Amino acid sequence: MRQPVDRARRSAPRRAFLASLGCAKNLVDSEVMLGRLAGDGWEITAQASDADAVIVNTCAFIDPAKAESTDTILEYAAAKREGQRLIVAGCLAQRYGPQLRELIPEIDAIVGTGAFPKIPEIMREADAGLRPLHLEDRDAYVERLGFLPRVVTTHKATAYLKISEGCNHTCPFYIIPALRGVGKSRTIASLVAEAQALAKGGAKELVLVAQDSSDYGRDIELKDGLARLIEALEDVDGIRWIRILYLYPTSVTPAIVAAMRASSKVVPYVDMPLQHAHPDILRAMHRPPQPERYLELLASLRDALPSATIRSTFIVGFPSESEAHFNALLNFLERAQLDRVGFFAYSREEGTRACDAPEQIPERTKKRRLTLAREVQRRISDAIEETRIGERVDILIEGKRLLAPSSALRELGLGRLSAVGRSQREAPGVDGLVYLPGEYPVGEFVAAHIVGHTEFDRAASALEPAAAR
Numbered sequence: 236m237r238q239p240v241d242r243a244r245r246s247a248p249r250r251a252f253l254a255s256l257g258c259a260k261n262l263v264d265s266e267v268m269l270g271r272l273a274g275d276g277w278e279i280t281a282q283a284s285d286a287d288a289v290i291v292n293t294c295a296f297i298d299p300a301k302a303e304s305t306d307t308i309l310e311y312a313a314a315k316r317e318g319q320r321l322i323v324a325g326c327l328a329q330r331y332g333p334q335l336r337e338l339i340p341e342i343d344a345i346v347g348t349g350a351f352p353k354i355p356e357i358m359r360e361a362d363a364g365l366r367p368l369h370l371e372d373r374d375a376y377v378e379r380l381g382f383l384p385r386v387v388t389t390h391k392a393t394a395y396l397k398i399s400e401g402c403n404h405t406c407p408f409y410i411i412p413a414l415r416g417v418g419k420s421r422t423i424a425s426l427v428a429e430a431q432a433l434a435k436g437g438a439k440e441l442v443l444v445a446q447d448s449s450d451y452g453r454d455i456e457l458k459d460g461l462a463r464l465i466e467a468l469e470d471v472d473g474i475r476w477i478r479i480l481y482l483y484p485t486s487v488t489p490a491i492v493a494a495m496r497a498s499s500k501v502v503p504y505v506d507m508p509l510q511h512a513h514p515d516i517l518r519a520m521h522r523p524p525q526p527e528r529y530l531e532l533l534a535s536l537r538d539a540l541p542s543a544t545i546r547s548t549f550i551v552g553f554p555s556e557s558e559a560h561f562n563a564l565l566n567f568l569e570r571a572q573l574d575r576v577g578f579f580a581y582s583r584e585e586g587t588r589a590c591d592a593p594e595q596i597p598e599r600t601k602k603r604r605l606t607l608a609r610e611v612q613r614r615i616s617d618a619i620e621e622t623r624i625g626e627r628v629d630i631l632i633e634g635k636r637l638l639a640p641s642s643a644l645r646e647l648g649l650g651r652l653s654a655v656g657r658s659q660r661e662a663p664g665v666d667g668l669v670y671l672p673g674e675y676p677v678g679e680f681v682a683a684h685i686v687g688h689t690e691f692d693r694a695a696s697a698l699e700p701a702a703a704r
């Protein structure tokens with residue numbers, strides 16, 4: 236049964252709850268909305284049931300992401316209390332705002348990808364019963380990003396830094412320009428200012444995110460922009476690790492690789508979505524059709540960053556992918572020896588060119604190829620992980636976890652309660668965690684060595700156990 240908002244709390248600050256879906260770039264936008272609301276007198280709550288306003292920051296990447304966003308909106312709409320506001324923001328809002336507002340009467344406001352900082356004003360419009368729809372251009376937002384307050388929702392020692400918004404590529408399977416516009420880079424000055432503020436707030440690891448990080452700066456006429464940015468961030472006190480996500484194979488220049496190698500803070504971690512490894516499919520994806528060049532690039536990155544962890548993603552079942560194309564992808568995996576790989580089955584996205592392409596691949600074939608590709612890579616990743624047993628690593632502590640008696644990690648010498656963190660080899664949210672016995676403060680770096688691994692996580696032993704510190 237829907238309960239009315241507690242009237243006795245009327246004079247107390249209003250409370251906002253935010254559910255952030257999708258990628259790390261969207262999380263930054265969520266944190267900006269929370270920062271703007273906190274500055275406007277709102278309290279942030281972790282309980283939707285306790286909130287005067289529930290904000291769902293949505294994703295519209297592929298069908299499962301859209302379904303998750305829609306289900307989340309419907310869940311909060313069903314639980315909505317009298318007087319509570321339901322605000323839908325982000326990529327799904329940008330794409331389907333008018334339809335969502337019409338179909339779900341509980342929605343009080345729509346906040347597109349250019350309107351995040353306007354959230355306090357939008358709340359007032361919602362209070363006035365206007366059911367506002369804000370689908371503004373996002374350029375003005377990107378320009379203000381470094382100067383807007385943010386409530387960092389990660390564990391403070393790690394913070395994301397969004398270096399640009401939108402994308403200049405025309406992938407026929409993703410509608411990102413329709414959601415976030417063409418590439419728009421932030422200035423180095425604004426990024427350094429934000430990095431300093433994040434470091435002051437406790438960040439020790441900065442994770443640089445963009446749709447294509449290696450393309451950073453091109454639209455603002457910065458030559459080798461990412462290299463210049465790496466150099467500028469080198470001087471930010473308090474930051475020990477800088478991790479760069481989403482490099483694009485053809486925009487990684489020698490200057491960028493040299494800057495990564497020269498930096499004392501950039502970790503040897505390469506995240507480069509390659510998407511396929513057969514020229515025909517790469518061409519159909521509007522990507523450089525030269526898998527041999529990809530292998531050369533991987534070799535040069537390994538040369539420049541010895542012991543680099545390399546992560547990629549691939550799509551199987553893209554329209555017209557034959558068994559021969561797919562086998563070429565499996566063969567590439569064997570040759571590339573990537574540390575970690577994410578696989579996706581191609582999903583038809585309304586409004587993209589590939590959606591209407593002939594020769595769509597049956598779902599059961601996509602599923603079979605997905606399973607097979609994962610099996611091949613699991614064997615490769617396992618073998619690489621085995622070589623790392625005994626390796627000395629620094630672990631940035633994120634917290635602690637209770638392990639179930641059945642957990643495979645218990646067989647690696649871990650007790651019921653373990654500290655968890657990540658080494659330079661693990662990016663937050665995608666690469667699993669490192670578990671080690673004992674308890675350590677969040678944000679501390681602990682020297683350890685790796686003692687074993689499961690499919691997703693690693694177990695380590697501290698060089699100086701917690702009890703002895």
Ligand code: SF4
Binds near residue numbers: 257261300325411
């Ligand atoms: S940018 Fe892409 S992945 Fe990120 S929230 Fe939007 S649709 Fe999802």
